[in-house]
Amino acid sequence: MIEGLQVLDLAVHEDARGWFKEAWQRTRMTREGLPDFRPVQSNVVHNATAGTTRGLHAEPWDKLVTVGTGRVQGGWVDLREGSPTYGETHTVEIGPGTAVFVPRGVANGYQVLEDGTTYLYLVNDHWSADAQYVNVSHTLIDWPLEPVNLSEKDAALGTELQPVPPRKILVTGANGQVGRALRKVLPDAEFLPHADFDVTAPPERPWRQYRAIINCAAYTAVDQAETDAATAWHVNARGPAQLARIAAENNLTLVQLSTDYVFDGVTDRPYREDDAIAPLNVYGASKAAGEMAASTAPRHYIVRSSWVVGEGRNFVDTMRDLAERDIRPQVVHDQKGRPTFASELARGIAHLLEVEPEYGIYHLTGGGDEVGFDELAMAVYTGLHRDPDMVQPVSTAQYAEGKELATRPSTGTLDTAKIEATGFVPQNWRVGLALYLL
Template sequence: MTLEFSKPLAAHQTPIPGVVLYDLPVHGDNRGWFKENWQREKMVALGLPDFRPVQNNISFNEKAGTTRGIHAEPWDKFISVATGRIFGAWVDLREGPSFGAVFTAELDPSQAIFIPRGVGNAFQTLEDNTAYTYLVNDHWSADAQSQYTFLNLADETAAIAWPVPLDQAELSDKDKAHPRLADVAPMPAKKILVVGANGQLGKALRELYEGDATAEFVGRADFDLSKEESFGGRNWRNYSTIINAAAYTAVDAAESADGRKAAWEANVAAVTRLARTAVEFDVTLVHISSDYVFDGTSETHSEDEPFTPLGVYGQTKAAGDAVASVVPRHYIVRTSWVIGEGNNFVRTMASLANRGVKPSVVNDQIGRLTFTEDIAAGIKHLLDSNAPYGIYNISNDGEPQSWAEIAGEVYALCGASAADVTGVSTEQYFSGKAAAPRPLRSTLDLGKIKDAGFVPASSADRLAAYLRG
C-alpha cells in the first residue's frame, strides 16, 4: 500500500453523532515516514474534543482477517493505525435516537477516528502485521469493564459488510457470543449530579429534570460536601456535570463568629472540593453566584466586573467564584434576589398583606427578582446548548425595582393597597440592628445570557404567577 503524503489535517463528520474521521498529514522520504499521531493544539482547533487521554494502547495483529469487537466502552477513544491497514466498523450503542447507527471505513496510517463513550468499536485487519493504536481518557479497571456494552459482529441489523467473511476470519470465542442488537441494553448517558437538591434552587431543578434518568439529586444527608469521604465512593467518570445548588445564604448571620465559619465552609471549602473533583475527572461544574460579590456602586453589573464584596457572605461568594473559575469546564451563574419554594420576601409580604399589616420596606436597594424556575431553565439551556464556558448573569427581566416597589406590587396582587407599604432607606431600616452591609444596586446585565439564546421571563409575569400559585 502506498501512503498519500502531506495531505492537510482535516475532519470529516460521520452518520454517528460525535464520531469524526480525521486525515493526518504523513511526511515521507526514502527512509520511511513520520506523522503527528496526536497533536492537541492543532486537533482541538479543528474541533476534536479536548478529551484528556491518560492511556495509550497498541493492538498488534499478525494475520490479515483478525477481527475484534464490537465493544462500546465507558470512555472516549482516539484510534489510528501505526502500520498496516484496517476495516473499521462503529455502531452507536448509546441511549438515544441514533442507537444502532453504523459507520464503516478503511483506515491506514494517514487517518484517525474519534470514538465517543458508548459507541461500539470493531476492526478487521486487511494486512499482516497490522498495529492498531488508541488513546483513551480513563484507565482500564475491572469496574470499568463491567460497564462495557457489546454487540455481535454478525448482527443482522447492523449488517456490516466485513471484507473477510466472519466464518473465514480470526475471532475470539467471547466476541462470537455477544448479543444481537435487539438484546443490547444501550449504554446510559453520563449523569448530572445536583448537590444541595433540597434547597430552593434544588427543588426547581428537581421539577425541571423530572423523569430524566440522567439527573441525580443529593442533599446533605446523601452527600455531605464538608466531608472528604463523600467524594471517594462515587465513580465520577459516570458524570458529565455537577450543579452546585448548595450554599450558606444567611447574610446577617454570616457576620457572627459561628456564621463566618459556616459561610466559609459551605461557600468556599466545599466549592474547592467540588472544583478539585471536576478538574480531576473532566466534569463540568455549574456554580451559583450572587450580586453580593459587588458593592452595588455600579448601576448594572456585567459578568466581567471586578469583585468588591462588602460583607462576609459576599466575600465567601466571591472566593467561591474564584475557585470555580479554575475548572476548565465551568458555568458560574450569577443571580440576585432569589424567590422559590419556601420562606422568602414575596411570601412574607403576601402574608403581611393578607393580615392587614402596613410594613416599612427598603426603597434604596434596586434590582430584579429571580425566580428559581428561571435559574434552573437557564442552567439547563447553557448545558443543552453547549454554550461557551464562563460567567453568565441570570435574573428575571424587566425594569429594576426597589424592595418597596416589589412589596407594593405584592400587596396589589393580593387585593390590598400598594400605598400600605412605606419606603425607608437601608440606613433607617437597619438602624440599631445587627445587619450585614448590602449592595444598593443589584441589577445584572442580561446581554450575555440573551446572546446565548436564553431570554428570561419578566419579573412582573413571574411574580403574578407565583402569587396565583
C-alpha cells in the same frame, strides 16, 4: 454517518527510514473539531492475521483509534440512548494516515486487513470491573473479509441493541430553591442534598461517568455570616474549590451559583460580568472567593443572580404570609434590583449546559424593570388583591436601627445581555410573580 463519530486525516511524514505521524496532537486536533477528551491511557493491540475481527464493544469512555502498522476496517454502531443516529452503523478503512474519534456509547470494532497490523487507541478513563460495558454482535457490520479469530465472548454476542445512558449531571444542595427547580428541567440528573454530598469533603464517585456538576450548595444566611464567617467561607469558598479540582481532573463542566452581593452597589447602571467586584459583607466575600475557586476549572459557568424566589424560604413568600394576615410591613426602599424566580434560574442553567457557549461568568436574573424591595412587596400585595399602600417604605438605616445586620449593596441590578446573546431570554419578573402567586 453516526453523530459525533469523527474521521481525521493525519499527516504521515515518510523518508528512506520509514514514516512518522502525530497520533494525538491536542492543539491541532481540537482546533479541527475533535472534542478535548483528555485521554488517560494508551493501548496497543498486535494482530497477527488478516481477517481477525474484534468487537463490537461500547465501553464507558471515548476513544481515538488509529494504526501503527498495517490497515483495518473500522466498524461502529450507535448505542447511545437518545442519539439521533441510534442504531445506525458506519465503516471506514483506517491506515496510518487516518484516525477516528469514537464517542462514549458508540460500539467500536475492527477487522484486520493485513497480517501483522498494530492497532492503537487512546481512552479517557481507566478500565474497571465495576463499569458498565455494552457489547453487540460483529455481524451488524458488513466486513470485507470472512471474520476469523473471534474471541468466545465476541462470537456469542447477539444483535439486540441495548441503549447506553448518557453521562450524568450531579446537582449538589438539591433541597434548596434552585435545586428543587432544577428537578423539573433536568429530571434525569442526580440530586444530592448535603446529607449525601458535602461539597467541602466530596465523596468518591466514578467522575468520568459524569459530564457536569451544578453546585447549588451554599451558606446563604447573610446576617449570620457576619458572626459565623468560618462556616460561610468553608461552604462558599472551600466547597467550590473542591468541586473545581474534581471538574478539572475529570474534564467536567462546573456550574457555580453566585450573587449580586459580590458588588458594592455603587453604580448608575446594571452590573456587567466584567465589572470589578467589591463585596461589602462576609457572605459576599465568601461567594466572591467561591467564584475565583470555580474559575480554576477549565470548563466552568459562574451564574450570578439576585433576589431568588422559589420553593423554600424567600422574600415573596414572607410578603405573601404578611399580606394574607393583613399586616402592614416596613420594607426598605433604597435597595434596588430585580427578582429571579428559581424556575428561570434553572431554565437558564439547563440552557448553558445544552448550548455550551463560551465558559465564564453569566448574569441571570428576571427581566423587566429595576425595583426596590418595597415595590416588590407592593406587587405581592397587589397580586393577592390587598392594598399596596399597606407596605410602608423605609430606608435601610431606619430598618437596621437596633438590629445587627450585614451591610448590603444599594444596587444589585445585573445586566443580562451576555446570556441573552446565547439565545436565552429571561422572563419578565412581573410575569413570574403573577404565576408564582397563583
